[in-house]
Amino acid sequence: xxxxxxxxxxxxxxxxxxxxxxFDNSYARELVGFYVVQAPAVAPTPSLLxxxxxxxxxxxxxPTVADQAAAVFSGASxxxxxxxxxxxxxxxxxxxxxxxxxxxxxxxxxxxxxxxxMRRDIALKGSGWTPFxxxxxGKAAIGPVLREYLIGEAMFALGIPTSRALAAVATGExxxxxxxxxxxxxxxxxxxxxxxxxxxxxxxxxxxxKVQKLADYAIARHYPEVAAAQNPxxxxxxxxxxxxxxxxxxWMGVGFIHGVMNTDNMTVSGETIDYGPCAFMExxxxxxxxxxxxxxxRYAYANQPQILGWNLARLAETLLPLMDTDEGRAVAVATxxxxxxxxxxxxxxxxxxxxxxxxxxxxxxxxxxxEDLLAAMVGQNADWTLTFRRLSTAVDGDASLxxxxxxxxxxxxxxxxxxxxxxxxxxxxRMNRVNPAIIPRNHLVEEALAxxxxxxxxxxxxxxxxxxxxxxxxAGREAYALPAPSGFGxxxxxxxx
Numbered sequence: 447x448x449x450x451x452x453x454x455x456x457x458x459x460x461x462x463x464x465x466x467x468x469f470d471n472s473y474a475r476e477l478v479g480f481y482v483v484q485a486p487a488v489a490p491t492p493s494l495l496x497x498x499x500x501x502x503x504x505x506x507x508x509p510t511v512a513d514q515a516a517a518v519f520s521g522a523s524x525x526x527x528x529x530x531x532x533x534x535x536x537x538x539x540x541x542x543x544x545x546x547x548x549x550x551x552x553x554x555x556x557x558x559x560x561x562x563x564m565r566r567d568i569a570l571k572g573s574g575w576t577p578f579x580x581x582x583x584g585k586a587a588i589g590p591v592l593r594e595y596l597i598g599e600a601m602f603a604l605g606i607p608t609s610r611a612l613a614a615v616a617t618g619e620x621x622x623x624x625x626x627x628x629x630x631x632x633x634x635x636x637x638x639x640x641x642x643x644x645x646x647x648x649x650x651x652x653x654x655x656k657v658q659k660l661a662d663y664a665i666a667r668h669y670p671e672v673a674a675a676q677n678p679x680x681x682x683x684x685x686x687x688x689x690x691x692x693x694x695x696x697w698m699g700v701g702f703i704h705g706v707m708n709t710d711n712m713t714v715s716g717e718t719i720d721y722g723p724c725a726f727m728e729x730x731x732x733x734x735x736x737x738x739x740x741x742x743x744r745y746a747y748a749n750q751p752q753i754l755g756w757n758l759a760r761l762a763e764t765l766l767p768l769m770d771t772d773e774g775r776a777v778a779v780a781t782x783x784x785x786x787x788x789x790x791x792x793x794x795x796x797x798x799x800x801x802x803x804x805x806x807x808x809x810x811x812x813x814x815x816x817e818d819l820l821a822a823m824v825g826q827n828a829d830w831t832l833t834f835r836r837l838s839t840a841v842d843g844d845a846s847l848x849x850x851x852x853x854x855x856x857x858x859x860x861x862x863x864x865x866x867x868x869x870x871x872x873x874x875x876r877m878n879r880v881n882p883a884i885i886p887r888n889h890l891v892e893e894a895l896a897x898x899x900x901x902x903x904x905x906x907x908x909x910x911x912x913x914x915x916x917x918x919x920x921a922g923r924e925a926y927a928l929p930a931p932s933g934f935g936x937x938x939x940x941x942x943x
Contacts, residue, residue: 460543464604466508467518468801469556470837472565475665479656480644481531486521486553489575489631494519495903496586496595498612500885501635505562505612507843514751519613519633521553521573528927532576536650537545537643537710540744545650547643547710548578551586554639565667566640567639570613571632587627588616590940594632594721594907596894600886601718601911606696607689608718609636627898629914637717640664642761643710647840649764658768668715679768680779682714685711687758687787691784694754695794698747699802700882701727705737705939707745707753709760726885728929730823730830738938747826755787801835801880803865804841815864822857829929834881838874841866882916884923887935889930 487619502511517523522531532549539547552571560566571594572586593609595630602608617629640660646658658679665673665682672681693716695810697704705723706712713719724738732748733828740746745753762780770776792813799816800808823833836848849855870876886909912917912926920927928935 449856454769459712466511467525467556467568467713468506468529468530468558468564469525470530470559471527471556472667473533473554473567473663474529474531474559477659480660480865481533481554482577483574484532484553486524486530486570488630489520489522489615489617489619489629491896492516492520492522492631493618495592495614495630495898496611496907498599498610501610501612504560504562505558506634507558508531515613516615519570520615520617521570521632522911527557530555533639533644534578534580534850535643535710536647537641537708538646538757539706539708539710542723542742543646543650545646546578546692548583549576549581550648551576551584552634552639564637567634567636569634569636569639571634572629573631583621584667585617585619585621585629586616586631587621588621588630588899590722591630591632592793592895592898593891594634594914595719596906596910597724598634598718598893599910601702603914603916604882604885605694606700606702606915607637607693607716609634611635622806623704636666636713636719637715638667638713639719640714641710641719642643642712642757642764643708645714645761646709651718654767657764661765661768664714677769678767680783681779683758683762683765683769683783686714686716686761688751689714689792690754690758691717691787691791691794692716692748695719695791695798697750698795699798699880700885701730701747703727703734703736703741703745703747704750705745706941707719707750707757709757712757714761722941725888725891725937726938727755727830728888729819730833736937737938738940747834751788754791755784758787759784770795796837802877803868804838804870804877805868806870806873809868812868812895813867817863819858819865822861823852823902826852826854826858828852831882831885832927832929835878835883838881839878841869841874879917883918883920884912884916884926886913887926887928887930889934890926931933 457802497515518525530553534548536545537547554569557565557567561657575584589613595614598608600609612635613633619629620626623628646921661679669685672678675681711720725736727747735743735746766776796813800812805826834849839847853860890909894909897905
């Protein structure tokens with residue numbers, strides 16, 4: 447299946463649009479056998495829901511692409527130079543290995559070199575059946591498409607590496623899940639769509655030449671600085687470990703829960719990708735799970751650092767023959783690296799928390815100081831985002847805005863003097879630059895998606911504009927800064943796109 451790169455017949459291809467996107471498709475060109483050429487389904491009556499003008503400019507797209515966005519980004523009209531392909535990959539899903547997954551509802555249109563000189567993928571999601579659809583229709587509904595658009599843009603605004611949405615287009619057709627829903631297609635931009643699961647697909651088949659070819663491509667595209675290393679494949683693994691540990695530490699800092707940290711949802715680039723049953727935690731509770739399919743809490747908030755290490759171990763397994771031709775030495779060096787991931791993550795997390803707490807310099811007790819605050823928050827219904835944002839108001843000794851967030855603030859009040867002893871001179875300003883006032887509150891996300899599904903995009907656009915300025919003042923935006931009202935929940939999210 448993965449080796450089939452014969453183009454689909456012209457009669458099944460959507461018509462070509464003009465050449466407003468300057469594609470340079472290295473994945474399709476250099477990695478023959480890693481994908482299937484596949485045309486998107488042609489949307490019957492596409493209409494544009496949302497277009498990311500800022501991202502389009504960043505990508506260097508011709509401004510005329512906005513005029514064609516409904517057709518181009520629904521699959522109704524392929525841009526000139528696009529080579530739509532469905533990438534193949536495997537993956538561990540909730541710990542169980544699936545030897546072939548692949549793009550069941552996505553197509554990589556191609557790559558562009560953006561204005562900063564970075565190569566980036568432009569892909570459709572929800573664009574119809576592919577050979578990897580596993581019995582599904584490959585389509586998506588408006589709600590999940592707009593969730594990914596919204597949460598990805600929120601993460602970008604928070605400064606966290608992420609894929610982003612370029613466009614959301616209604617297809618004009620109905621998709622059937624539990625109920626009939628209006629269909630849509632998301633256009634996703636990513637540094638690449640190379641996943642741990644991409645390596646796993648070929649490693650599981652013993653196709654080590656393809657594993658090496660993929661590793662060489664990943665090095666050239668994402669980590670060219672390691673190409674000259676004495677052991678470039680070990681250096682690649684180290685680079686991915688650094689990127690991923692930094693990413694997960696940033697997730698933890700904003701209370702983000704991905705929901706499906708399967709190996710096929712983990713990129714080697716270190717970007718957040720595949721926003722399905724994701725959400726932001728409100729009241730701090732380490733065991734928080736939002737995903738309807740995570741019955742055991744495998745991907746709960748507090749478990750994300752452990753899953754990081756587990757996923758990286760799976761990547762290490764695919765690279766063993768490249769790390770050393772002697773299996774014993776390869777296992778030994780990989781094991782040593784894996785044993786260091788917990789410490790690497792701890793250092794990244796501590797750096798995140800130092801910034802959130804406005805600490806002065808570096809002290810050996812900083813991690814413990816942060817953990818003591820978390821201990822004071824547990825079981826107190828203390829909102830994660832508001833606690834850290836309002837902490838800046840307590841720098842000078844006044845905890846009147848902070849303390850009411852806790853059912854019983856006794857432990858907090860005992861902790862505050864220790865914290866104040868470590869503060870930088872401009873702590874409050876520093877903290878407000880890294881602790882958001884606004885996140886995509888779950889009840890507001892659901893309200894916006896429900897309205898959009900019913901044909902009203904206004905709540906979505908208002909929420910999108912607000913979460914795009916997460917560190918700004920709350921004045922005038924109070925409704926977006928507060929937790930869900932009583933009676934909302936328990937909150938569950940679902941896989942959709």
